[in-house]
Amino acid sequence: MTSFKFLSCFKCLAVAAGVAAVTGVGFLYSGLYPMGADDHHNDLTYWALETLRERSIARASNDIEVPTDLNSSERLLAGGADYNDMCTGCHLKPGKTESDFTLGLYPAPPNLTLTGDRHGHKHAGDTDNDDEAIKRQFWIIKHGIKASGMPAWGPGHDDQRIWNMVAFLQRLPELSPQQYQILTARGADDAGHH
Amino acid sequence: MKRQSLSYFVALPALLLALSAQAHDPKEHMKEAQAPDCAAMKDMDHSKMDMKDPVMQAMMKKCMKAMHKDEEGSHEAHGDKGHTDHGNHDEKSDEKKPAKHQHKK
Numbered sequence: 599m600t601s602f603k604f605l606s607c608f609k610c611l612a613v614a615a616g617v618a619a620v621t622g623v624g625f626l627y628s629g630l631y632p633m634g635a636d637d638h639h640n641d642l643t644y645w646a647l648e649t650l651r652e653r654s655i656a657r658a659s660n661d662i663e664v665p666t667d668l669n670s671s672e673r674l675l676a677g678g679a680d681y682n683d684m685c686t687g688c689h690l691k692p693g694k695t696e697s698d699f700t701l702g703l704y705p706a707p708p709n710l711t712l713t714g715d716r717h718g719h720k721h722a723g724d725t726d727n728d729d730e731a732i733k734r735q736f737w738i739i740k741h742g743i744k745a746s747g748m749p750a751w752g753p754g755h756d757d758q759r760i761w762n763m764v765a766f767l768q769r770l771p772e773l774s775p776q777q778y779q780i781l782t783a784r785g786a787d788d789a790g791h792h
Numbered sequence: 793m794k795r796q797s798l799s800y801f802v803a804l805p806a807l808l809l810a811l812s813a814q815a816h817d818p819k820e821h822m823k824e825a826q827a828p829d830c831a832a833m834k835d836m837d838h839s840k841m842d843m844k845d846p847v848m849q850a851m852m853k854k855c856m857k858a859m860h861k862d863e864e865g866s867h868e869a870h871g872d873k874g875h876t877d878h879g880n881h882d883e884k885s886d887e888k889k890p891a892k893h894q895h896k897k
Contacts, residue, residue: 671850678850769847776832780851784825 635704644705651743656730659737664729668765674781677766680759682782685710688747691782693775703747713771735764830855 625631639647667673682691688699688707700706708714714731739760742750751760766781773781833855841848 669846671846671853674846674850675854773847776829776836777847777851779826780828780830780832780854781847783828783854785827785854785857 635702638704655734655737655743658741659730659733662733662736664732664736665761668732668761668768670765673762673765674769676759677762677764678778678781679784680755680763681766681770682778683784684751685763691775692770692773692778699747705746707747710767710770711773732764732768735767736760739763828854830859 638644681689686694687697688703689710690697690700692711694711695709700709738748740750740752740755740757742748742752770778833851843849843852
């Protein structure tokens with residue numbers, strides 16, 4: 599009798615799972631889900647994707663070792679020039695509050711001239727563990743994030759160069775436009791500090 | 793087919809970004825390199841500057857070259873001017889000498 603009930607329940611679950619799978623696949627092929635970047639996800643989808651992203655990055659970046667000389671002037675100079683060349687279009691610079699990319703990309707890229715708790719993203723800068731935020735930044739720069747517009751810079755840049763950018767990011771929120779200009783300018787005979 | 797279209801939607805923003813930053817080698821950026829605006833340092837509040845701060849050290853390193861270049865430039869300009877004046881002085885002396893010589897005659 600008990601085994602009959604269990605079998606019946608199992609069948610119910612199997613049927614429910616089958617219906618859910620068919621419905622899901624049917625929804626995928628229906629084309630009903632809006633894919634435009636100007637048509638935002640609903641809260642549930644956004645939460646699911648954000649949780650997926652954050653958990654994945656936290657797990658993947660856990661074993662990264664942070665260099666001890668991250669707060670050196672040499673790293674700031676090298677990372678600043680690269681940041682200015684490669685990142686400002688999306689992540690802005692002091693004195694700038696928006697660009698075509700920040701207006702058009704979804705999810706909007708974080709404004710890295712602001713500290714983590716001010717640019718509306720629950721991550722770098724507002725964590726109790728700075729190392730965690732630093733590892734996270736390194737991992738994201740190196741590997742990028744799928745379907746977000748954030749490319750992986752790892753294939754074209756070695757780890758030291760990426761660490762330089764991470765070093766610069768730690769000080770970026772406190773820089774004035776004048777300080778930023780001096781730190782990031784590549785002078786005529788500046789070979790990029792590499 | 794739909795799946796392929798979807799992947800284009802996903803890949804396009806990433807591709808645009810990648811294309812806009814093809815020049816990975818810093819030397820590629822040299823063509824449009826801006827010089828550091830070190831004159832702005834004079835307007836900064838020096839009382840708040842901490843020379844132990846890596847940001848300040850980095851700015852100093854960056855501007856050191858530029859400042860040395862300016863100094864060298866001004867020294868050279870001064871040297872050239874001095875040399876020119878000296879030359880003029882010689883010319884004047886030379887001009888005077890013949891006059892004296894003529895006077896003696």
